[in-house]
Amino acid sequence: MLSNVLKALAVATALAFTTGQAAPVEIKAVAEPLTSQADGTLKVCTGINFTGTCSNSGFTVATCFNFIAPFNDSIESIQPPSGFVCLAFIDANCQGQNFQTTNPGFSSLNPPFVNSLSSFECFHQ
Ligand SMILES: *[C@@H]1O[C@H](CO)[C@@H](O)[C@H](O)[C@H]1NC(C)=O
Numbered sequence: 439m440l441s442n443v444l445k446a447l448a449v450a451t452a453l454a455f456t457t458g459q460a461a462p463v464e465i466k467a468v469a470e471p472l473t474s475q476a477d478g479t480l481k482v483c484t485g486i487n488f489t490g491t492c493s494n495s496g497f498t499v500a501t502c503f504n505f506i507a508p509f510n511d512s513i514e515s516i517q518p519p520s521g522f523v524c525l526a527f528i529d530a531n532c533q534g535q536n537f538q539t540t541n542p543g544f545s546s547l548n549p550p551f552v553n554s555l556s557s558f559e560c561f562h563q
């Protein structure tokens with residue numbers, strides 16, 4: 439019985455690795471991602487023009503979220519959803535140098551922010 443469960447798991451894992459080729463990699467950008475209760479989702483990618491590893495991170499407004507690996511200090515493009523303004527910070531806990539962005543965001547961040555963001559916070563526009 440247990441071995442059947444393990445076999446099923448192995449098949450599911452193999453499928454997960456073989457079927458997702460065309461889709462962008464979908465992983466968490468924050469430690470506690472919100473889904474059903476999210477107000478919106480912030481898209482971040484490790485490459486410019488929304489390439490590389492990307493994540494759509496659910497957020498609640500007026501709440502600070504810290505980016506986790508592989509996004510912490512590695513974001514090169516960022517896109518808030520329509521209707522929101524987001525602040526992106528160089529330091530964790532929404533501290534330090536920051537900029538404000540609205541949809542469609544920045545396809546290519548400039549210094550000092552490129553590969554330096556550690557947290558974000560969004561608000562209704
Ligand atoms: C990013 O997009 C711009 C504008 O379309 C383009 O000029 C540039 O070559 C792109 N860069 C990469 C690395 O995709």
Ligand SMILES: *[C@@H]1O[C@H](CO)[C@@H](O)[C@H](O)[C@H]1NC(C)=O
Nearest residue numbers: 504505506507510511530556
């Ligand atoms: C993000 O990177 C900074 C260094 O810039 C580090 O101090 C912080 O602990 C990292 N945060 C997480 C959640 O990994």
